Amino acid sequence: MSEQIEISDEPLTIETVLDQIPAWKGRVTRFSPVGGGISNSNWRVWITGEPKSFFVKIPGRGTEMFINRAVALEASLKAEAAGIGPRVHQLQAPQGVEIIEFVEGYRTASNRDFLRPSVRGAVVEAYQKLHACTPLSQTKTVFDMIEEHLEQIAKVSAAMPDATAGLITAYRQARQALEASGLDFVPCFNDPMPGNFLLDPNDHLVLIDYEYSSNNDRCYDLGAWSTEMFFDEAIEAALIEAYFGKFDQRMMNRMTVYKALADIKWTLWSMLQNKISLLEFDFSKYGLWKLLRARSIIERADWQVTLSKL
Incomplete structure (x- = not known):
């Protein structure tokens, strides 16, 4: 037991x-x-x-x-x-x-704000600065987060949708491929919901809420941010070029895989929160949305090809 x-x-x-x-x-x-x-x-x-x-x-x-x-x-x-x-x-x-x-003169960003190149550029610059910091005392990959949530969900007997089993199978495949390719650990933000980005009228950016931060693969930060903002492939390609200095298809593939893993992580987090949190929020609905978005990636015809080119 x-x-x-x-x-x-x-x-x-x-x-x-x-x-x-x-x-x-x-x-x-x-x-x-x-x-x-x-x-x-x-x-x-x-x-x-x-x-x-x-x-x-x-x-x-x-x-x-x-x-x-x-x-x-x-x-x-x-x-x-x-x-x-x-x-x-x-x-x-x-x-x-x-x-x-309290950050005066700034407002929380919305998904619409990230349609502007100036805002995306500010985030890329902020991520580059964070990733250039000395390592944190904790290394916690998205793999660690997912495994942690699976264990916690079992311990508190939280309900999970039937479709979760397929996500976990895909996660284990992706983990094996990413670990075989090598991980690039840097201090990562790990929590790019729009409200954690503050903007002033000139699109100057302040990044808040570091409670999920850890040393993680830098492409996880890029992938988690991309999926949260629903970026299309053209924007993702531009982000890769802006962050790394040139476009790299391998980095694009890593971003894609981490997009799916980020949504799997937050699916599980939502099911756990639905069981334990006292906040008035529909965690079940939030988690199902994340689950469906993860499936939209891992059920693509080119998923296995993407895993082979990391």
């Missing part, structure tokens, strides 16, 4: 968190929720005597199963130093709570 996972039913409230930050004792002016997140509870907080407000992230129920908060902090600090992430405030706070400077 597999070991059961214990998950707290009493997540931290914003009031409890603020009461446990000594530097802010008696100085909280107001706070308001920040929407858009599907892992945690996010808040904007105003403090007396501080010129700028703060963004406070409270870990969602069960997220310790797949998020290493120490590595997330490490990645956030590297991103700040590289000029692509917001200022990090390392205040004494309850375990896992993240505090950064």
Whole structure:
């Protein structure tokens, strides 16, 4: 019998968190929720005597199963130093709570924004800077993420669609092909949902939310971003050229395979979240969408050819 996972039913409230930050004792002016997140509870907080407000992230129920908060902090600090992430405030706070400077004058991006070459170019530049950082303390490939979720899903008895079995077979094939070709580990973002990209009116970019970051194959970051934004092949070819300095069909193939693996990873994550999360979000529907998108790649006639040319 597999070991059961214990998950707290009493997540931290914003009031409890603020009461446990000594530097802010008696100085909280107001706070308001920040929407858009599907892992945690996010808040904007105003403090007396501080010129700028703060963004406070409270870990969602069960997220310790797949998020290493120490590595997330490490990645956030590297991103700040590289000029692509917001200022990090390392205040004494309850375990896992993240505090950064609220980024004023910027808005969250939408998929439509990434149709503009200027925005795509800004992301490529940000990824190049992140990937050039010194390694993180944790190496966690998409293979590790998928295996982790499969184990967790079994332990909490989360439901999975019947079609998932076919995805796992395809994943194991892809893993074998990628590992045989060699992996190029760099610090990766790993979580390119549109809301994690902030834009100002001039398309200057700030990259936020590094909680899924790890050392991973650099092409995973490119593939996960591409599938999240529904890029077509012409845009993908341009991204390969912009990132690597020239077009390379092998890198294009790796991006394609990682697109499918990213959607498999997030399919499994969604099924796990559907079982454990207290957030008001339709994780089941989200996961099925990811599942169908993964199938649209692995069921293509050229899938096996792509795997043979990595």
